[in-house]
Amino acid sequence: MKRLLATILSLTLLSQTALANPQDDAALLKGLQQRGLFSLVEYQCQKQIDDPNNSERTKMEWTVHLISSIAQRALRQPIDQRSKFWQQAQEVSDDYVATHRDNPLIIPVKLQAALALTANGELLRLESTISKTAGAQREISRQQLRLATRALMDLENEIKEFLPQVNQTATDDTLTQADLLSIQQNLQYHLARTYRNQANTYAAGTNDQIASLQRAVTSLKKPLTQLSNEDPLVAKIHLGLIACHRELNQFDEAQAAVAQIEKLPLPPEVLLKLRAENVRLVLAMGELETALKLLNTPRESQSTLVPEYDLAFLDAFIYFWGKATKEENADLSESYQQQAVLTVKHIEQTHGPYWGRVAELRLLRHAGMNGNSTNLVVLERTADDLYRKDKFSEAIEAYDATAEAARNAGNNDLAFRALYKAALIEQKRGNTEAYIARLITTAVQLRSHQQAPAVHMLGIRTVVELLNKDASRQEEFETLLTEHITYFEQGSTVNQAAIWLATLQQRRQNYDQAIANYMIVLTNYPNYPDVISSLEACWAAKLKGQEQADLLTIASPFLEHLKSLIYDEAGDLPGQWTVTQRYAATALAGFQLTYSTEHYASAEMLLAAASQNADDATWLAIASSLRIVSLAAQGKSNAARQHIDALSNSTPDQWLQVLNQLQTVATGAPDDTRKTIAQMQIHLFTALTDRLTGVTADFKRKWSLIEAQAYIQSGNLTEGFTKYQQLAAKNPRHGLIQLRYAQALSQSKDHFEAGLIQWRRVLQGNPPKSDRWYEAKFRIAELYLKNGKREAAEKQVRYLEVTSGFGTWESEFTELLKRIAP
Template sequence: MEGLRQRRLFELAEKYCTVRLAGAQLPPVMQGDLAVELIRTYALHAANSPPDRRAELWRLARMAAAEFQQQNPNHPRGILIRMQDALTLLAQGELARQELEAGATDPAEVESARKALRDASKLLAELDKELASEIPLRRRGQPKPDELTADELTSLQHNAFHQLARAYRNQALLYDAKSADQVAGLTQACELLAQPLTVLGPDEPLAWQIRLDLALCQRLLGKWEAAKEQIEQMDREGVDPAVRLRARAEAIRVGLASKDLRQTQVLLQEGLKGRTLEGATSADYDFALFEAQLAMWRDAEQAKDKLTAKTFQDQSLNLAKFLDETHGPYWGRRADQLLIRSQPEGAGAGAEILSRAADNLYLKKEFEQSVAAYDRATEQARTGGNVAGAFELAYKAALVQEQRQKHEDAARRFRALAVALPAHQEAAAAHLRGAWNEAKEAARDADAEQAYVAMLAEQIATWPQSESAAQARLWLGKWHMGRKEWAPAVEAFAGVTRESLHFPAAVAAIAPCWQEHLRSLVAAGKKTDEEAERAAHWLEAAILGAEGKLPEKWTATDRLSALEMAKILLDYRPDKYRQAESILQTALDNGGDAPAAWQAEVQSQLVLAIAGQPGRRDDALAMLAQIGQASPEQLLDLLSGLSSVIGRSRKDVRPQIAGIQLQAADMLWPQRTKLAKDAALSLTRIRAEALAATGKRAEAMAAFAALAKENPDSAAIQAGYAELLLTGDAASIKQAIDQWRRILSRTKPRSELWFKAKYSVALAQFKLGQKKDAAAVLRYTLELPPGLAGTIWQDKYEALLTECER
């Protein structure tokens, strides 16, 4: 077990113990020993783990003790389990105290450290009381099988004194240095340690350990000579080598505490010549050498002896690395913490060292301490005039917080860094990263939304020409889009320049926003001419650029801009149909290997642009006929595109376009047997829709009824038939309700068709005068979680509900 722990194979050691304890019936002594080893292993595992893993390991250590005692209330070795449980609390409190002392944790955590130490002291005091009562009884009688002897219990009591004194010492060190409370606690620890020494022989191992702790307490009380006397008794022939090394470690600390740097340097040099003694090593001794090197480094810095300071600096860094690699994370972490706390004062003297220590802490997942180290390194770099270094270090600290998902603090750090150094080449990017973190925070806290928007606005105002500002404009535009604030969304996207890498995304985003913005003006009864002209002009500029020339080679963004520009002109500027035709034809001529879907849509819009001009209906038909002769499939794609055009074109133009569509469908009708089955079905549906759009209702009804009967699984045909029924008389509308309900029964809930079917049922009921029934359908769908927020249906449902409630 000890070998596994030394190699820091804690999980393997824990598994070994748990498997053995859960196995066949064990002798009581072995069972007790395994339980003690399991508790000890969990505690050591916790001490060698990052902060975010410790709590669970401390809990497992204490749970192992509690379960053993619950399952074995009369176990002959139960007192050893209780002793180890107390030592778990003591180790937990001591580690917390050490990290508080090193500035590695929040000072607010001092109370949790005190509580662990108080609880440990209470358990140890109870054990002492129990032992004081049990030892005389055990001496008078023969111990039961597997019970500890009176001498073993006495040794355990001495150890309890020793550990209780250790608890008092740690509690005392949580008070201000040299305060009355600290002095009282250390004095009490000394008195407690002195008691076992009156009965223990000088060569008993426990006496050595107690003398070491006594020397430590005397050093802390400033009693240097008394401490040295104890050390001299430990560093002699006949004493265990590991104990002697610990005594030498304490001798170094006495020299440091008494400011005897000359003697400390002698001890340091002796230690550096050989860290081992008779094959034994000591992590505590190596750590004391590290403390001495730091002190020498500080002294050389104060004496402005740069050469000597550099020597001790390098030695300190090497020994810190050695501690981590040789003695494990616990000692490596303590070395990093002390390195950070012990940096020499002065203009940037330790920024590089602090940075390296912070990097090490980060790699060990000691994130809280890593951030604190980066902060100190940043301040030192800034003090030393190293602006670039300060920026990089502050950026690293913010990145750590981002990784920890502490987005609010990360955003604050990135913003502060960028605002403090706005001219830095990475300032804008850092600020944008702060905005990204603020967005993450806003996702879980709505109150952070305004801070997010404010950061985006600040980014745009401070670095208006940067790529990061272009990205901020995209994010700001999307934020407004999500709130259906179309005009601000347009303004945000429009700010992205044609030279930006984000321009294609801006064009793709602004197009639907222009359309929604113009629709909102129509809904509000406002004029659209000026805004439509502004939209068309922006999209035209997106194609022509600053020089006002057509691109030599058209990109997907150019093609999209042309198509969207034409759509706006055709929808809102009937006087600009000729201009729409021109840009569409130009785009088509320069389309190159453009996707077929884009070409079909452009051709559909081109037919609309031609047909909408006085006296040019025949030109539109000729164009369709030419396409049909070349490729029936292409003409079918074009007819499908015209269906969507009809749906969004002006009411006064719809019948004319539908008539052209019907004529083109009739051109293609004789060739339908040559089309694939699905294509022939599409042609039949398109022709039926065109019949309906041109007012030929009876023919359309007959066509749709036949289609619906022959194609019961076609959602598009069934919905088309239902829509046509909804435009008829009362009997037809009742039939439409049945049709929509059949569609609902076969449609996935909350899909687009499902929303449409629900709405259409309510609309049919409204038309029949069944306003209460319609309102119930609408209200239920609006209120059923998650509701319709964020969907295109919310406004439609709410508008119809308002009509129903009048």
């Protein structure tokens, strides 16, 4: 029975004591356990449990060993990987009890399962001391300890029920009364340990803490009257009493317990544990000289080492480290700090991962509560060590503790670094949501840090990757963009956030918001010409439908912005033009030519100056097309023709760029200007079409599309429709061609049926609720209205309203309804 009780105690004491083995294989199992080879230990246990030649008592003992091994394995796992092992330990116990329900042999098995609950609760309590959710963590620990307490108390009642049923004679299949009484006495010791753990989940000196410690003392004293001094349990009980009285500040009672245990014959292991309690007691009593003397005693007795004694050394070093820090004795503080760090490493190397974890937690707790620079270094170093050991959950907790202590000490650099490292661990573990949350939270909470914008943007970019697969994250994406612009000062990341947000708003036709966000982008942004182009498109869309006379006045903020990019403070043009200045010049000239008839000369002069020494083919195509328009509008036909003729020496790609740009300018220009531009385009098509050699089919489609539209804009609808019809017939699946043909037909009063057919093709060729789909719905209803079929038009619109809604075309459909039913 003593062998069995030693097994049960091994879990609670968490030492490297071997599992008791009925078949004398203890040395083998001990070696496997020390090396962390729990699978082999558990295999051996299960093999013995399943062996039909073993007695019921032997199988019970192996079941106890199995539960103990699983529980000790759980204690070595990261916090997020333990639950399956705790559950497995409980299942082993439950399965055994289910098949031996009325047999006293279930008592040791149920006791071992209860001790697993205590061990879990104890480790959770220790970890709660550095958790950023300490209160919640302590409550979880209390829940586990309450379960353990209830299980132990229920088990005591079961022992009382079984005692009359067993006899005094030992057999291979039963327990004796002596066995049950011995277990009952040990149970009180374990119950006291559970009470003490519960006490340590409460603040020192509180009623709850005191009450739990008093219950522990009562439980410890209960078996003393029944035991002889030679019983090993007596020494363990006195050690427990010393600890409880010390934590109750009952130093006289603690010293009395020391005196009692010193009278006993103590094995080396217990002697070292007594020394450990003595170190803690004299520190609590303020007898520092005595504590220092005790620290000079050997850490082993007869070659025996125990983790409790090394932990006592750690407690002492931490105590004197803190004392030296308060006294501003830097050298002594550093000395004790180094000894504390070395002791933690010694404990892990000597006593294994669990005790190493206990030591780390004590070190982290002290360093976190005392956030001077030296302590903060220890915190970060300990967290880094945990990460290198792949203890990711523990490392995250340590980094969180480091960050909290660093912020309290005003060291935001370290706080930021620690929190960022914690985020990277979540990324490494594949916890993308936690990774994003940590990046965003870190950047916002420490937004004055120079790296905060970059880290916040990293979170946004990760959301973008998810957004490509999950459209439901769109709102989150936009919220983060707004947050980024709000919290951080202008720079590269704010530029990117502003562009993304503005692009979204532009697509939704929220042009004022889009313009406001594009204007946030700094002009030294490398791709600022693209921003100018987007601003140009937004302002053009905003001016659509406005009175012609007011357009440049409305667009004056944009024009002034463009001028500020081009001219210096004296109003002079650049001596050396930058790419941004050239694109600003074409944008300014384009607006002046499109929305006014009073700036032809100034636009042409600006473009001529910007074109000097320019070698950007794309920009030159834009500038050339605008110069052609400005010259023609001034009546300088020969000069305009010279520019057109000069194109013949260029490549087909440059021809297409110029034609494209002329089309862009013509789209928003007054009727007379639009027709003039169209005539120039037709002249170019006549001169250059036969010279197209070696171009792709896609190039020819683009060329023909612009040509068809040029004829429409010139007023030659017949030729334009013919070219569109031929192009659409050749490219039945080309969405843009089908759309442009439909748009052209809508301009004629004589092509109602053809227009309806073509818009229905567009409708069928595009996904529901897309922009082109809505445009097709709108144009079909508009065609009905133009042809006097109001009822059919309203039916189209109302049906769409109740089935799909108006989407981004809501303002257009609302206006159309007003026209249908004024």
